[in-house]
Amino acid sequence: MAELPQAVRGFGVTFATIFKKVVTEQYPEQAAKFPPKPRYHGRHQLNRWADGLEKCIGCELCAWACPADAIFVQGADNQEGDRHSPGERYGRVYQINYLRCIFCGLCIEACPTRALTMTNEFELADNNRADLIYEKQDLLTPLLPGMLAPPHEMVPGTTDTDYYANKITGAVPEQAVQVDAEQVAP
Amino acid sequence: MTITSDAGSDLTPQVEMVTVVVDGVAIEIPKGTLVIRAAELLGIEIPRFCDHPLLEPVAACRMCLVDIEGVPKPQPACAQVVSEGMQVRTQLTSPVARDAQEGVMEFLLLNHPLDCPVCDKGGECPLQNQAMTAGRPESRFDEVKRTFPKPINVSAQILLDRERCVSCARCTRFAEQIAGDPMLELLERGANQQVGTAVDQPFDSYFSGNTVQICPVGALTSAAYRFRSRPFDLVSVPTTCEHCASGCSLRTDHRRGTVTRRLAWDEPAVNEEWNCDKGRFAFTYQEQGRVTTPLIREDGQLRVASWPEALDFAARGLSAASSHGVLVGGRSTVEDSYAYARFARVALKTDNIDFRVRDSSDEEAQFLRSAVAGTAVRTTYETLEQAPVVLLIAFEPEDESPIVFLRLRKAARGGTRVYAVGPVATRGLAKLSGTLIPAKPGAEPAVLAELAEQVRAELQAPGAVIMVGERIAGIQGGATAVLQLAQATGAALTWVPRRAGERGALDAGALAGLLPGGRPLTEDSARAAVAAAWGVDSLPATVGLAGAELLAAARDGAIGALITGGVELGDLADQSLGRAGLEAAGFVVALENHHSAITELADVVFPVAVVTEKAGTFMNWEGRPRPFAQTFKDALVMSDAVVLGMLAKAMNIAVGASDVAGIRQELGALGAWTGPRAERPNVPAGPVAEGAHLVATWRALIDNGVMQEGEPYLAATAHLVAATVSATTAGALGNPESVTVTGPLGSVTVPLEIGAVIDGVVCLPLNSPGCVLYRDLGVRSGQAVTIKGAL
């Protein structure tokens, strides 16, 4: 082989590669075959308790922890008939600016109620700045079966402590009645 | 925190000193000092909750326990007075003190809910901080905590979370000792001890916001700021309050372009550490109803215009007019008022300028020119505190200058006697333990002339003070009588205006007949000096029109163009005159930050900055400049001075500097006037109105003011709007629940209250919800109304 001209030897590399396994990930056509690792830091999500109330209490600790100043939170009072989370306070405004967020996850560690976690979603590119500021409605998880959309009261007979102790298993009919009444009222 | 200024020390230099040793370091300090202060002077911080330098010691929280040699048990440093040779060992050197403090902290945290993430105090909480520095890392408590329903309202504004309270009694002591509104009290005993109010009496103090600020935990929060932000998010700027002439230092906290809260800031010489609720909560007006672009009137309609177009339009309108007038609202900064004064004299070549867009008189103008403008500071908060006697005329400090009230109350607790001349012994006067010298509205000059010999003698004591409010303008002969009294007794005379900008506008020369620094316009040398400083050949030499005369001239068509800056028509007693004047004036240029009746009438409207968007200075009633910085550094809105500078440029006239630094330099170079002053007023006392019921009125602190808009919680803490009469008068009316008061323009129906009012006088708030006297009744103080019991 040593006598073969150099140019032909070069083609040998190419020829041999034909029989090797293709390393190219066919993104996006076969994106499902190459998912990110489970611990991948993707877009955030705001979680809910089992009955649909928001876990976020608007404490702004995520905003405080954020090294890029990408999070803006403003809390508000849970009023009678306008309850979004257990306890006194909920996050009325929740914005994450994905053009500042560095996906470091410090906000996740700071969150006292596990309200904020990260998903594996990463396809975030957009053509303007404003749309990359995700509002609360963009970040909240969808309602799972057994959940009711807030605002509604806590499960009757429970306190916020029961929620934090994870004793709530799902919405009860009394809460559904409240939600229906609110929807009918106007 | 304030180290209490030991104001008495310069009068009594013989202070007995003692030597104490704290943590092995000796220090010589005045006898009577508290151990905790001695440690502070050495830089040793002893943890504390209940201790506050401006409140009396109570040793309620027991957090500051220290070990004192020779004393068997740890002692509270905040209540222990030093003695000669005392050996104090704090938690830094004494295991006993350390153990005692850790034990106290453990007790304090037993029933504390530890809800820091949702607590407004989290991040700036002494309990949070000191639990870290002086507490044990682990709690040994595993029982059920005591809980309360939370939060409860102690007033519409103040919310109380009793679970978080550590019973330090700061709020109750503030309410009782400082504000004089002892509506908060510690109730119950033991573990159930809690702060509370009487069932039917909410904590409607004008100073309630201070309790939120001094609460060392998050037990007291304000409805306005509740959950709005966290302290670590906020950017703080030291500012000055724009609401009244007290000149409080404030800390304005903002984030992302919005003011979130304001706190009283430490200024021992002025507001100590306090402010009033209006200064603390009334800032939402800054964002509402703003004028955002220049507007010009075309075919009777205002339309948006670009700056160059509007400036050109205004310049042409102003140049075309042959006579001009300038009205500066009393809310401008010194720099802006100076810019108006200079613009009037240099660009418009007129002396028709007045900052008193309110009830005013010629006598008052003369009084201000002769006795107030540009005078050296004589009476200050500190001299007030030490005055043996204070006489109040046409001035209700609690409503009209609340920090003066707080200082007067401090003085009164220290022995100052307070007299007030007027028809009403107000709530404020009672809190000052003051004496009313009864005078029917309008009869004050006569009463002053025949003041009791004993009061006269007291006023001759060195340090005596006479304080006169802006309402003196409405009393014919009042200013003359006050000046005569001051001259006769030698007491220091002080004018306390109500609005923050009035004293500064006076010194900046925004009044006809007056140039900056108190220079009389009629004085040739003064005029020449100012003309030279402004780079013009001459200034108008005749005293122009001011106050009602200026508006009347405008109404009669004698004023071709008017410039208004921050004017509120509702401030005028005669609103039809104001409206007619503006309508009849050929051309009106308004520099306004909000849409109002003025912008409806103006031909050109320029948007100008509110206090957060500009730097500047307010001069408080003392004559003390209170400079403040720009809160929003990148604000796009310009100050009045800058807009006037551009306007002058559009008119091809040079007026000099229009930035804050430049104007301060110009004003500083001019300095104060030392030459002859304008003549004192000499107006005989007017007649007292005839009628069964005369009106006594002033503006309540919390009322319909335009700068209190958009703050419902504050409005809800306003005092009851009622007609107050004496028991005799009420009896004559048949003691009805409420009364209908009728004036020339109409009537209002308000509840009837019996109070310390002299017979034949009815006391009404001037501009409160449901009772706007100028608009609804058309009466001013001292005029007669008819009253009927309402059904």
Place this chain on the structure above:
Amino acid sequence: MGLEEALPSGVLLTTVEKVAGYARKGSLWPATFGLACCAIEMMASGGARYDLARFGMEVFRASPRQADLMIVAGRVSQKMAPVLRQVYDQMPGPKWVLAMGVCASSGGMFNNYAIVQGVDHVVPVDIYLPGCPPRPEMLIDAILKLHDQIQDTKLGVNRKAEIRALESAALTAPATLEMKGLLR
């Protein structure tokens, strides 16, 4: 209706705009503008594993005159800004800019005097890509979204009308200083 039916089979009709868009998006050549850590991911995207060549982008051109896509990969310092602008100006039109990573998009965590707070202060940006740094898939995703934009680009008078509409929308939009919250 009409012409399509009269044509022989095998002939497709489309608009000039669509053909031009198809041609343009299928042959984007990026200029190398790697400024920081994002550039490493950008290089990885060009390698065998992610293989940008699949989208007709095999060559990163060192000369701006041969490139029509500028991937600004990394934080742009104030000193680099004029250089960046010059490179952009040297690119022949039509040309596009992709702000890769949060630093190029908005300054990211470097909110300080040294860093341009978003490369859109210097050049018009067509697509913003979050991430610190974005993984190659994210870059490919952004490029594909850009492809869609390019495919829909109008030509001639339509383009002029589109520009006018965009311009007037930009004029009425509030300035950044007037905004509250995170938009500020």
